[in-house]
Amino acid sequence: MGEGSYGSVFKGTRISDGLQPTDSRYLQSPVESKAVPVEVALMQMVNEPPVCNSIIKLIEWFDEPDQYILVLERPDPCVDLKSFLHNLRGYADEETARNIMLLAVEAASQCSLRGVLHRDTCHR
Template sequence: AGRPAIRRRDHICWRYKFGARLGEGGFGSVRKGTRYKDSLKAFHPKPLPLEIALAVIINRKPNCPHIIEMLDWQDDPDYYLIVLERPVPSMDMGKFLKCSGGVLSEQIAQYLMWQVIYAANFCCYRGVFHRDIKLENVLVNPTTLEIKLIDFGCGDLVKDSGYSTHLVYSTKPYFSPEYHDRGRYHAKPATVYSLGVLLFAMLHGRFPKARDLYCLGINQSVFAVSHECIRFLWAGLQRHPEHRIALEQMLYLDWFVLGFPNPLPINRNASKQHSCHR
């Protein structure tokens, strides 16, 4: 912990106290950090330049409250440093699921998904393709259920021509089928598919299988969720991208428009267990 042995007083490392390692991403490590001037909590990875460029684009004002905010960055001869906000309390959605018994109620999943989809739309609106939306890249405040989308290390700029390769660090269960079927995919349809996988995992504690997709397709639910939720899942998990719902339309499906009549139940159990996962 503490500042590394760097002589330049204007270096970014003189502005932050670095602490324990929080985890590893595809492009670097993540450590706790505290800004000296105001004790603001933060963490910093050592990313590639593209991640910094994407973060700069995403963080232009007005920014999105559901995307992690970049606080500072600096390039050095041998590496880059980027400092990001560290929401406290928070845990990634994978750990939040474990604290919630492995699955989420449909109402809590709906509330979390609205925020994730909003963030995904914001990214594409700004011309940024996250490309690795998954449980581990969504931070959840276990008390308020507010989320932050993190880790743009696999990201790219949105291109009309699409993409022919996946980065080795992005996560296979979330890959859109056209990557395997056609060897090519586009940002928005691929994002929609990964969001469908994310929601299925939140509701069922596992990734969708062929049998699950069949049941969704013929509307014979073996799942304890509403018909609106089934239609939402099926719209996002269509095998062919041209049949998939448009990313911009996801927030206007009946599942969100109709909503739930009861107040949102805050997951107090997950909040209490948070301390063991920090």
Template sequence: MNNAFHPKPLPVEIALAVIIDRKPSCPHIIEMLDWQDDPDYYLIVMERPVPSMDMAKLLKCSGGRLKEQIAQYIMWQVIYAANFCCNRGVFHRDIKLENVLVNLTTLEIKLIDFGCGNLVKDSGYSTCYGTKPYIPPEYHDRGRYHAKPATVYSLGVLLFTMLHGRFPKDRDLYCLGSNQSVFAVSQECIQFLWACLQCYPEHRIALEQMIYHDWFVLGFPNALPINRKASKQHSRYR
């Protein structure tokens, strides 16, 4: 991949990391500390958050599901990171449980692994990358998908799985559309999931509006332990 900040083409993962790591950087995205171009391979040195584990392992340690308020705090950070990527012109394309690292002490997250990523393109994409359950339905229906609506869908799948311990099925989507859930979660959470998991991309909530949904404003009486000032800055990180 060509990169304006480097004189010769780079592997996709390195090129995207160079774009993402420009200052000001995002605290919720893994940082590439260094890389080397050897004759036969590229060597990448990444940040290693300690103590942390990926979301898939954390779910197993938590009995298969997370409490709603913990899921809410984690999701706010993942959405922040996804917005940051798109504002920098980067489409992660593989947001999933295994690509979200969680600090076990603070619950702060790091989005990792840009190996399936690409630059954001207005024309969209016709080639399938990423992990099957997170791929948006428009790829199967139309053979084409766009970065932001596809990201919203994958975030909806991520949240559903965090709360339910499994991927959403047709029956689950029917329940969400009827303002119901098989588990006891708030009405704001149900509405947020339904807004993310709409079959048609044009009906989904906009990526930029996700952190302003009622679920983050009205869902719980207690303030979230997050930096609200940072949420106002992400739109300037270009």
């Protein structure tokens, strides 16, 4: 069905009872009484109280016929890490690097505690 950085996805049926996997693009929402797109459910899970300031908040989402629209918090000031490091001429001092890593570890820890594993790939 598809390939990713770490493996391939195949469609299958369990021989013993004919069970087929459910649609993995949807999960039961922790805040709504229905299944929602995986990205929405995961954002809802990591946004459950107590809030973590290192994780972007899901403000609203919309189910359009050909796409999902997620409205996310945009802190001000806001810059992505690549641009941030570019503005520092490619290098961060030790204190800045430590603060960036603390934010990343805090966010990853909170995601893990809430049952969400973030496996985003690097884009070049």
